[in-house]
Amino acid sequence: MWIMAVTVGDIARRAGTSVTTVSRVINARGPVAQSTARRVREAMEELGYARSTLLEAVRHPLVACCVPVLPEHWQLEVMGRVSDALQQMGMLTASPAIGPDLGEVEAVAAAGASLVVTPTFTPVRVRLPVVRFAEAAEAAEGRPRGDGRPAGGGEHAAHSGERIAARIDLTGGLSMAFDHLAKMGHRRIGLICNDSGTLADQLQDRFLSEHPMALLSERLPDWIARVPKSASGGTEAALTLKDRTCTAVIVQSGRQLYGVVKGIAARGLAVPRDLSVVGLGDSPTVRYIRPPATVLGFDTEALAEALTAGVRTALGAPGPGLPSVPPTFRPMLLARRSTTAVQR
Structure with a gap:
């Protein structure tokens, strides 16, 4: 006589729930209402389902590795480095994108999923x-506790469910860009930045406070162009700021940077002769455009290690966790041919 094995699908049908919910109960992973979990266990008992007691249950946390x-x-x-590191630790990873409605993350x-890890400031x-x-200046608004969580305060301070793995010194980075251009x-x-987003807001604030003309000119707000994160947005912003007599621009997005170069060329002008350009973040493409872009680059290996340590701390995984105070990283100025002396 053949005895049919009880499947997860059989349990789901008996309990009146989904296969995913049954899997969560069996593996003790993920949120399940107590009443639902009770129905699942009763269905398992009625159907005679039991996991082998000879095998030790192995937990593989699912982590959402998210980019915008x-x-x-x-x-x-x-995030590529983070995902590789987590998989080597035996974790499962998924890569949902962070959009306006967070649908993929949800x-x-x-x-x-047990956790969301992301290289964003928002x-x-x-x-x-x-x-x-997080931006380094936020530490003054909500200083971190020993577990990387802020003590509170500040418009952009993390809420209680967040851990700050590292702080990025945008103020220091902008100061280096200003010094480079001023010399x-x-x-x-x-400044060319996105038309929305926490990072764009922070860049605008730092631009207004750190600009070498902050105490000498009332025109600084006119020298800020907030446009879509696209090449066309960069083109529009470059021409607008050129018309407002800017001789150099700092650009938030790589997409916008390409548009700046294209827009200036379309007017019969050239970078850097007619407009010097500094971008935020390095990549192979901005290194080999014409001219190669001067950028504020990030130590991506160190940033990935910080996020991975944050995951270990949040999940209680073995290995180095977050230090008592999250590290602060300052962007590095990589001077290339998109910047030159101002033309008199």
């Missing part, structure tokens, strides 16, 4: 713990 819908190259590089959460409002970056004689320096 329109990621920068440095963010992709960081779907991975519903599938049993709070991610989901019901899972989050590991992310070449530039004073009318503009």
Whole structure:
């Protein structure tokens, strides 16, 4: 006589729930309402289902490794390293994109993800713990505790479900860009940034406070162009700021940077002769455009290690966790041919 094995699908049908929910109960992973978990266990008992007691249950946490819908190259590089490191630790990873409605992230959460890890500066409002970056100046608004969580305060401070794995010193990075351009004689320096987002807000604030003309000119707000994160946005912004007499610009997005070069050329002008350009974040493409772009680059290996340590701390995994104070990284100025002395 053949005895049919009881499947997870059989249990789901008996309990009146989904296969995913049954899997969560069996593997003790992911949120399940107590009443639902009770129905699943009763169905397992009624059907005679039992996991082998000879095998030790192995837990493989599922981690959502998230980048924005329109990621920068440095963010992709960081998350590639993080995902590889987590998989080598025996964890499962998924790669949902962070969009305006967080739909993909919520779907991975519903599938049993334990954590969201992301190389963004923006709070991610989901019901899972989050590991992310923050701007260094936020530390004064909500200083971190020993577990990497801020003590509170500040408009952009992380909420209680977030851990800050590292802080990025954007102020220091912008100061280096300003110093580099000022030594070449530039004073009318503009900013091109995204039309929305926490990082764009922070860049604008730092630009207004750190600009070498901050105490000498009332025109600084006119030298800021907030445009879509696209090449066409960069083209529009470059021509606008050129018309406002800017001789150099600092650009948030790689996509915008390509548009700056294209837009200036379309007007019969050239970078850097007519407009010097500094980008935020390095990539192979900006190294080999014409001219190669001067950038504020990130140490992607160190940033990936910081996020991985944040995951270990959040999940209690073995290995180095977050230090008592999250590290602070300052972007590195990589001078290339997109910047030159101002033309008199």
